Amino acid sequence: MSDESNLLVVDAGNTSIKFTAFAGDQVLWVERGESAPLDKAFQPQQIYFASVRSKEQSALLHADIQAAYPNAQWLTLTSVSQVCGVTNAYHEPERLGVDRWLAVVGAYHLKLGDVMVLDAGTAIKVDFINSKGVHLGGYITPGLNMMESALLANTARIRYDSDEVVVTQGLPDSTARAVTEGVHEMALAFVERMNRQHPSFKWVATGGDSRALLDSLQIEMEYQPNLVALGAKRVGDELIKRQ
Numbered sequence: 001m002s003d004e005s006n007l008l009v010v011d012a013g014n015t016s017i018k019f020t021a022f023a024g025d026q027v028l029w030v031e032r033g034e035s036a037p038l039d040k041a042f043q044p045q046q047i048y049f050a051s052v053r054s055k056e057q058s059a060l061l062h063a064d065i066q067a068a069y070p071n072a073q074w075l076t077l078t079s080v081s082q083v084c085g086v087t088n089a090y091h092e093p094e095r096l097g098v099d100r101w102l103a104v105v106g107a108y109h110l111k112l113g114d115v116m117v118l119d120a121g122t123a124i125k126v127d128f129i130n131s132k133g134v135h136l137g138g139y140i141t142p143g144l145n146m147m148e149s150a151l152l153a154n155t156a157r158i159r160y161d162s163d164e165v166v167v168t169q170g171l172p173d174s175t176a177r178a179v180t181e182g183v184h185e186m187a188l189a190f191v192e193r194m195n196r197q198h199p200s201f202k203w204v205a206t207g208g209d210s211r212a213l214l215d216s217l218q219i220e221m222e223y224q225p226n227l228v229a230l231g232a233k234r235v236g237d238e239l240i241k242r243q
Contacts (some may be wrong), residue, residue: 007236008037008044008069009229011099012051012061014122020229027226036068044069048236050077050098050228075236077102084109084234089135099228100127104135106231107204112222116194116201119227120209122146124187126194128201141190144209147183192217 007022019037021028021044031037047069051058066074079101081093086105090096099119104127107117113131118124120143127138142150152158158175172178191213195203203219205211206227214221224230 005045006043007046007048007233008042008072009232010047010049010051010065011228011232012049012053012058013099014052017061018229020226022233027229030226036065044072046236046240047072047074048077048232049074050102050232052097052099075239077232077235084238085133086129087134089137100125100138102228102231102235103127103206104129104231105235106224106227108133109234110204110222110224112202112204114201115204116198117204117206117227118191118210118214119206120144120187120213121207124190128198144183144187147186148179151179151183187213188216195219
């Protein structure tokens with residue numbers, strides 16, 4: 001692939017789809033949506049597609065994007081045992097979520113040494129990669145919204161309106177604060193424990209919630225909002241070179 005060619009990375013998560021447009025190595029724009037991007041001035045020569053959605057949902061999304069960009073070469077990315085100098089910890093590598101895998105690859109190539117990747121979205125995910133490119137494993141916990149939704153779905157009388165959620169000092173003195181601040185404290189405790197157990201590892205954060213969690217704990221980090229897309233570009237480029 002030419003260094004100057006246009007590339008579209010599609011990162012289809014559980015609740016949103018992130019589109020990242022590259023011209024060579026430069027990120028041109030990032031867009032979230034449920035269908036192909038509206039910027040028709042951008043015509044990719046390559047599309048790298050990574051999805052954690054069901055086969056049926058991924059197929060529908062694939063068809064929608066391919067119809068918008070019929071001339072683009074398509075490459076579906078999956079988790080494998082080894083690529084770009086990174087080794088997967090899973091005995092069944094395909095069972096590692098491809099978003100986690102691409103974030104691991106992207107984080108390793110930041111060349112920061114031993115790193116922990118924190119990605120907080122629908123789920124809060126932490127993955128560990130050592131300086132030799134060995135993925136050591138990681139954790140998945142419910143994200144902030146998921147924890148809150150689960151609590152509300154499984155209780156009869158814990159209810160509040162969105163305008164009741166306020167930020168103030170002291171112990172929570174309303175149901176809204178009790179829930180929202182409670183789940184936040186749970187997430188903070190998880191991250192703090194990871195940091196305490198692995199003090200020599202550097203943090204790489206991707207996504208706004210990840211950055212906010214680490215900032216709350218005053219933990220130093222390398223913030224990379226497009227980490228999955230950067231990993232996808234690296235993996236896709238290598239796979240195409242092998243063809």
